[in-house]
Amino acid sequence: MKELNGIKYIERLPVIKTEKTPLFVLIHGYGSNEEDLFSFAQDLPQNSHIVSVRALHDIMYGGYAWYDINFVNNEKWMDEVQAIESRHELVEFIDAIVQQESLDASNVTLMGFSQGAILSYAIALNNPEKIKNVAILSGYPEFEIIGNFDQTKDFSNLNFFISHGIEDVVLPIEMGRIGDEFLKSLNINFEYHEYRSGHGIVPQNYFDLMDWIKRF
DSSP states (O other): EEEEETTEEEEEEEOOOOOSOOEEEEEEEEEETTTGGGGGGGSOOOTTTEEEOOEEOOOOGGGGGGSSSETTTEEEEOOOHHEEEHHHHOOOOHHHHHHTTOTTTTOOEEEEEEEEEHHHHHHHOOOOTSSSSSEEESOOOOHHHHHHHTTTSOTOOEEEEEEEEOOOSSHHHHHEEEEEEEHHHTTTEEEEEEOOOOSSSOHHHHHHHHHHHHHH
């Protein structure tokens, strides 16, 4: 376990050294930890530097969260201040590790699941000059976290992969479909997939994700 700018992370160094090293940042969901998505590393490009980050807030049973969520009278409540703080902290972390490891600042990929996917939307849309590819796994664009971003920025470098389970009871499929319509409205490059699954990643989803990565 390493720590940089207050964020703890585990990493896989490039297996193959190239002149410019891409960066993958894996961002887990609510109640999980940095080990959750790290199993993906074995199938990610061998010339990449891969980091899987741990969320900033401890919750029960050894899990972590990027921001608190609760349900009050069947209504979902989230701590927007914590969420925006996490968004900023992750951007600073990306800048710091790119500099520390002399990585290719023009080739950064975010891969987030659930709460991590929600943050990935917010990071990329507010900082399109820092991010190239974004994998949104069972997430949606939360406009309170994205905030009033500058829609006149150049988004032509961004590429999104969005996947969602039609049987997801944690974040219903209607929420995932918001991302489909939202990215269309911004003319951002993306591909959108639905699977007969719940709040998770089924094998076909994983295969499609890895195929998408190979194209970039």
